[in-house]
Amino acid sequence: MxxxxxxxKVTACTVLFFGFYLLVLRKLTFFKINRFYLLATLLLSFIIPSLQLEVKREIKTMETEAPAKIPEIKPATPAPTQLIQPIMLEYQPEVRPQIDWMVVMYFIYVGTASLLLLACLWQLLGLLKHTGRYTKNSDGLKLISKSEGFTNCSFFNYVFINHEDLSTAGLLVLLKHEQVHANQYHSIDKIILMVFKAILWFNPIVYLYDKALEQVHEYEADEITSASFGNQAYASLLLQLAVTKTNNTLIHNFVKSPIKDRIKMLFYAKSNNMKKLIYLLALPVIVGLFWLFAVQVVYANKMVGLKHGGLLVQEGKILSTGTSSIKNVSGETISSGKNHQSALVTYKSAQVKSNQEVLTDTVKPKPVKPKIISYRKLRGDVRTKTYYIENAVIDIVNCRLEAGYVEFDKANNKILARNATLKTLDGKSTIKSTLFTFDLNKGSYSVENGESKIGVNINGAGHGRDFLIKLNDNIDYIAKDSVRISRDKSIVSLFGNAMLFYNEVKLSGSKIVYNRKDNRVLVNDATMISGDTKINADSLVFDIKTKKAKLYGADSNR
Known part of the structure; x- marks a missing residue:
C-alpha cells in the first residue's frame, strides 16, 4: 500500500511539473534550459515524495486548573466462566479462498515494469549488433552504412547512414546534426526516459515527457546545424527525408520528430534573455509540492500551564510553592517576582492484579460483529445461542483470530478462544496464547498469560477506513481517517478522531503524533482519561518514558 x-504521489508531481512546462516554457527557445527542466523535474518527482521533513511550530500556553490527584486504574474481575457444552448437529462448511487484490496489483505492476525494461534491453542489444563494422571520421563519429531498418539516425556517436537517400551536401548536413546529438549526450536522456517509462508505465504524463524531451533535442540540434548551413537549405533537407522513419525509441532519427513544428521553430523569433526569469516561476511549484508531500508540521510547546491551588503537583504530591521567576523549557524568563501556579502531572502505572483491566470511556462503544472466514467443524446450541467451532479463522475488525477451538456466546456477545493466535491483517503484530477472551460489547479482549489490551475500542475500527494497530507491548491506537508512518517508522501520525492507549491512560484528539525516538506523544484538541478523571486541553505532550504529561489550555472534571 x-x-x-x-x-x-510521483504521478501527481509529474502532472504539475509537466503542466507548468506545457503552459509556460514550451515555446521558449532556451532549449538547453528546457532539457534540464524536463530531466530535473522528472527526477524531483521521485525525490519529493520520498522525503520526510519536519517543521516545528509553537503553541501558546494557558493557565488552567488540573486535579492534584490522579487516581490509579482499578482491576476488574478475572476472566469469564466456561461456556456450556454443545448439543447440536455438526456439518462440514465450504471454505472459499479469498483474493488479496493488493498482492495482485503488486504483481501486475512489477511484471509490466520488468517486461518494459527487458524490451528496452532488447532494443539496445539490437542496436549494438550493428556497431561492429564502422568508419570513423575526423569529428569522432562512427559511420555505419545501412540501407534497411533504422537509417539516417544516431545512437551516441554511432551514425547509421543510407547513402542512397542522401546527396553529398545532404550527408554533410546530417552528420553535423547527429554530431550535435553525440556532443550533447542526448542518448543518455533517451535511456533515462526508457527507465522512467518502465517504472511509471501506468502514468500517461511520462510518455508526454518523452515526446517533449525528444522534441527539445531536435530543436537544439536544428538550431546549431542551421546556423552553419542556413535555414532554407536545412528545411529543404528535412522535407526530403520526411518519409523515412523508425520505431526504435533509443535512437535519434533525423526526421522522426514532427517536421512541421521543427521547421516552424527554425524561423521562430529567438526568446529575449530577460525571459529566462520565467523559469523562476517553477520555484513556487517545487516549494508547494515539497510542502504537500514531504513536510510534516510538528507542534512544539514551551511552557506548562497547569495550576492547582498555587501548588506544583507531581504524582499527587506538592513539589513547590511561593514567589519566583517562571521559565520555559528554553530557559527564558516568562515572569518574575509574581505569584505563579503551575503543575507537571505524572501518571503512575497501576499494579495489575488480574488478567483483565478496564479503561473508562465517556462514550459507550457499539458491539463488534465478528466475521467467520473458515472452519473445519461447527456445532451450536439453539437454546443458549452458543456456537462451538474447531480450527476457526475469524476476522474481528482488522485483526484475525486463528484458534484450534472457539466458543462464541452470541447471546452475551463474547468469544472464548483456546490455543489461538491474534494478529493484524498486515501481519506486523502477533499475539499467541492458550486462552483469549473477547468482550465484543465493550470492544476489548484479554489473554491468559497476562498480556492485556482491555479498553481498546475495537468497535471504533469497524469501519473500512479505520485502523487498529499494535505499536508495542503497551501501546495501541485507533484513527478514524488515516495513519501515516515515516519511512524510518520512528514517527506515527494519526488523523481524525484519533485515540492512543498506554496501559491505563487513554489519549484522544483530532491529531496524534507518536515519536518512538524520544517516546513522546503530541495530541491536538486533546482529551486525557484515567479512571474517573478526564482532562481536556488545547494540546498536550505525554512522555511515555517518564509517564509525565504537559498540558496547554487545559481544564479538568471528574
Missing part, C-alpha cells in the same frame, strides 16, 4: 501511495 505504501508503494502504491508513493507512486501516486
Amino acid at each position: 505504501e508503494c502504491l501511495t508513493y507512486l501516486l
